[in-house]
Amino acid sequence: LQARQPVWLDAAARRLWAHVRAFNSRWGRAAPWMVGGLxxxxxxxxxxxxxxxxxLTSQPVEGxxxxxxxxxxxxxSLWAGPWLFLRMQTLxxxxxxxxxxxxxxxxxSAWALWMGLVHDQAPWCVTP
Incomplete structure (x- = not known):
């Protein structure tokens, strides 16, 4: 309801981002390619x-x-999601x-549970 990350997760993400920024400054122009590869x-x-x-397809072209x-x-979706998220932040x-x-x-999540439990789409989730 408050739309905030848990404090421990936010602190961990900030520490990780500090390491990434230090790595980027150390390696220069090659750093974004290396970070993207990782x-x-x-x-x-x-x-x-x-x-x-x-x-599992039958031909390499199909795969x-x-x-x-x-x-x-x-x-x-990776383009539209952040765009929509940023637009909603202005409201x-x-x-x-x-x-x-x-x-x-x-x-x-509710839909996935419904499909798994009621429509037997995931029988391993249901105990006999």
Whole structure:
């Protein structure tokens, strides 16, 4: 409701960002490429799921098309999300972007639970 990160998470993120800034100043123009490469190695369940789907296709071209479509969808949402978030920050007390993001997360989580429990989309979540 207050649209603020937990204090411990905010402090940890600030410490990490201080290390990244020091790294960037030490390595100069090459630093953004190195930091971006390290960022790409961070675990992402959605990326690994798309990679698994691409690996299970019957032809290499189909796998490449699967990953290209994933990249297109991801790039659109990664562009539109922050744009919308920043636009919402200009409304009212400046916390509406965070509130809407939290509401969206809660809504998608509720939908996933509903699909898993009621529509038997994820049978491992249901105890017999």
């Amino acid at each position: 960022w790409a190695l961070m675990p992402c369940g959605l990326l690994y799921s798309a990679l698994m789907v691409a690996a 490449a098309a699967t990953m290209a479509l994933f990249a297109l969808g991801s790039s659109l 009212g007390d400046g916390a509406w972007g965070m509130r809407v993001a939290g509401l969206a997360l809660a809504g998608v």
